[in-house]
Amino acid sequence: MITSSNLDINTILEILEEQVLKSVGRRLSEAEIVVIKGSWDGKDYKEMASDGGYNSYYLQQKVAPPLWNMLSQVIGNGVKVKKIYLKNILFKLAKNDYVEKLEFSEGENERLVGKTLIYGELPKTKYFHGREKEIKYLKQRIASSKETSIALIGVGGVGKSSLVSKLIEEVLTDNCDIYECVVWKRIEACSSLEELVNGLIKVLRLKINDESLQRKITFLLKTLQSRPHLLVLDGLEGLVQAENFEKRVEYGKFLFQLADEQDKSYTIVTSQLPLEEIIEVNTTLLISSIKIQGLDENAGMSMLHDKGLYGESCKKLVETYRGNPSELEVVAERINRFWGGDVEKFFEYKTTLMGQQLQSMLNQQFRQAGLLNDIQKNIMIYLAEETSEEITSISFPKLLEYIKKNIDVSTSEVIIALEVLEQRSLIEVNKKTIKQEISYSLQPVIRKYILVDPLGLVYKTSNRPKSNNYNQE
Ligand SMILES: Nc1ncnc2c1ncn2[C@@H]1O[C@H](COP(=O)(O)OP(=O)(O)OP(=O)(O)O)[C@@H](O)[C@H]1O
Ligand SMILES: [Mg+2]
Structure with missing residues (x-):
C-alpha cells in the first residue's frame, strides 16, 4: 500500500513524466526536475539553486511559473498547481496510479x-x-x-x-x-x-x-x-x-x-x-x-528427445510432420502412450496422426465459403488421391491436364490457384534446379485430412465423389 512515508520522489517523478509525456508530448527538463524535487522536500528556491547548480532567479522566475501552469493542466484536476500544494497533489497522483495499475493488472495480465x-x-x-x-x-x-x-x-x-x-x-x-x-x-x-x-x-x-x-x-x-x-x-x-x-x-x-x-x-x-x-x-x-516453416531437423529432434523419443526414426517423424511442433507434440504423446515410446513400432502401423491446430485450420479453409474455390479444392483432392508413399509428387503437366479435363478452366487460372495454395502452405512445390520440371505434393497430414474428410467438408462442395483410398487407415 502506498503511504506518504514509503513513497519516494523518484517513483513519483516516473509517474509524472509519463503523464506529462502523454499530455504535452515532451519530457521534463532538468531545471524543472530540480524545482519539483526541491518543492517536494520543502526547500526554497535559493536552496534548490545551490543544490542543482542553477541561478535562483532563473528557477523562480523563468522555470517555475510555466511549470506550474503546465502541471495544472496535466495533473491539476481543476486545481491550480503551486509550490506549496505540489506535494499533496503528487501524492494523490501516485495513489491513483497505484490503484489504476492494481485494477488493471488483475484484469488484463x-x-x-x-x-x-x-x-x-x-x-x-x-x-x-x-x-x-x-x-x-x-x-x-x-x-x-x-x-x-x-x-x-x-x-x-x-x-x-x-x-x-x-x-x-x-x-x-x-x-x-x-x-x-x-x-x-x-x-x-x-x-x-x-x-x-x-x-x-x-x-x-x-x-x-x-x-x-x-x-x-x-x-x-x-x-x-x-x-x-x-x-x-x-x-x-x-x-x-x-x-x-x-x-x-x-x-x-x-x-x-x-x-x-x-x-x-x-x-x-x-x-x-x-x-x-x-x-x-x-x-x-x-x-x-x-x-514460417516447421522446425528444422535438429530442433525437431531435440524437441522429440525432450519428450522421451530417441533413435534414427525420429528424423523420419520430423520429416513426415514437416517439423510442425504442434503435430510433433501430439504424435510424441501418442507414441509414448500407445507404443511405449518406440518410434519404429509406430511406423509399422503406417498411420498418420493429426493434431488439433492444423486440423482446425483445415476445417476453416474447407468450411468457409470463398476460401478455397473449386479449382483449388480439385487440385488438392487430385494430389491426395494420386500420391502415395511410393509416388510422392505429381508433375505440373500431368496435374494441369487432369484439372483442365475435369473443370472448364484456363491454364492461367490453374497457375493462380496453385500459387495461392502454395502461399498458404497447403501444397508443396518440388523444384530443386531451375531446369527441373516443377511438381507438387501434399504433406502427409493434409493428405490424410483430405482423404479421411473428418467433417465431410472436402468432398461435399467439390463436385467429386469421395475416394476410398484411405480405408486402410
Ligand atoms: N520452437 C518451438 N519449440 C518447442 N515447441 C514449440 C515451438 N514452437 C511452437 N511450439 C509448440 O507448438 C505448439 C503450436 O505453436 P503455436 O501456437 O505458436 O503455433 P501457431 O503457428 O501460432 O498456430 P495457430 O496458427 O494455430 O495460432 C505450441 O504448443 C507450442 O508450445
Ligand atoms: Mg498462433
Whole structure:
C-alpha cells in the first residue's frame, strides 16, 4: 500500500513524466526536475539553486511559473498547481496510479520487464527449440528503420505465436528499455476494430474523450508515432470467420495506417492466411510477409528427445510432420502412450496422426465459403488421391491436364490457384534446379485430412465423389 512515508520522489517523478509525456508530448527538463524535487522536500528556491547548480532567479522566475501552469493542466484536476500544494497533489497522483495499475493488472495480465510494460497473454513454451535463424533475422528486421511492420504467415500449429513470444523475450533481454510498452492482442472473429482500438487506448492509458473511432485511431497512431511500442496482432485469420466484408476493410485500413504512420513503433502480425486474402486492402507494399516453416531437423529432434523419443526414426517423424511442433507434440504423446515410446513400432502401423491446430485450420479453409474455390479444392483432392508413399509428387503437366479435363478452366487460372495454395502452405512445390520440371505434393497430414474428410467438408462442395483410398487407415 502506498503511504506518504514509503513513497519516494523518484517513483513519483516516473509517474509524472509519463503523464506529462502523454499530455504535452515532451519530457521534463532538468531545471524543472530540480524545482519539483526541491518543492517536494520543502526547500526554497535559493536552496534548490545551490543544490542543482542553477541561478535562483532563473528557477523562480523563468522555470517555475510555466511549470506550474503546465502541471495544472496535466495533473491539476481543476486545481491550480503551486509550490506549496505540489506535494499533496503528487501524492494523490501516485495513489491513483497505484490503484489504476492494481485494477488493471488483475484484469488484463500486465507485467513489467525492466522499464517495459507488457500487456496481454504471450504464449509460453516451456522447452523452446531451434528458430535461431528466424529470431536473428526478425531482430534485424525490427531494428531496421526502413519498415514498421511484418507479417508471419504459416499453417496452424507451425509455431508463429510461440516464435513471436520468444522473439520479444530475446529483444527485451538484449535491451529491456527499447520499448515503452509491448501489447499482445489476439484477434478474435467477433472483435470489432473499435474494440481493438478501445483496448489499445485502455492499455496505453491514453486519455481521450472523443467518441469517434477515426479520432481515436488518429490519437492512437500519434502516440505510436512519437514513442516506441511493440504491437502484436496475433491470429489475424480469425477475421475471415466474421464473413463481414466491412469489418475486414476497416481492419485493412487500420493496418495500412499502422504500417504507414509509425516511426518509432513496430507491429507484428501473425496469420495462417496471407494478409491480402483477409483484409481486403492491399497492404502488401507496406507490410512484408515472411513464411514460417516447421522446425528444422535438429530442433525437431531435440524437441522429440525432450519428450522421451530417441533413435534414427525420429528424423523420419520430423520429416513426415514437416517439423510442425504442434503435430510433433501430439504424435510424441501418442507414441509414448500407445507404443511405449518406440518410434519404429509406430511406423509399422503406417498411420498418420493429426493434431488439433492444423486440423482446425483445415476445417476453416474447407468450411468457409470463398476460401478455397473449386479449382483449388480439385487440385488438392487430385494430389491426395494420386500420391502415395511410393509416388510422392505429381508433375505440373500431368496435374494441369487432369484439372483442365475435369473443370472448364484456363491454364492461367490453374497457375493462380496453385500459387495461392502454395502461399498458404497447403501444397508443396518440388523444384530443386531451375531446369527441373516443377511438381507438387501434399504433406502427409493434409493428405490424410483430405482423404479421411473428418467433417465431410472436402468432398461435399467439390463436385467429386469421395475416394476410398484411405480405408486402410
Ligand atoms: N520452437 C518451438 N519449440 C518447442 N515447441 C514449440 C515451438 N514452437 C511452437 N511450439 C509448440 O507448438 C505448439 C503450436 O505453436 P503455436 O501456437 O505458436 O503455433 P501457431 O503457428 O501460432 O498456430 P495457430 O496458427 O494455430 O495460432 C505450441 O504448443 C507450442 O508450445
Ligand atoms: Mg498462433
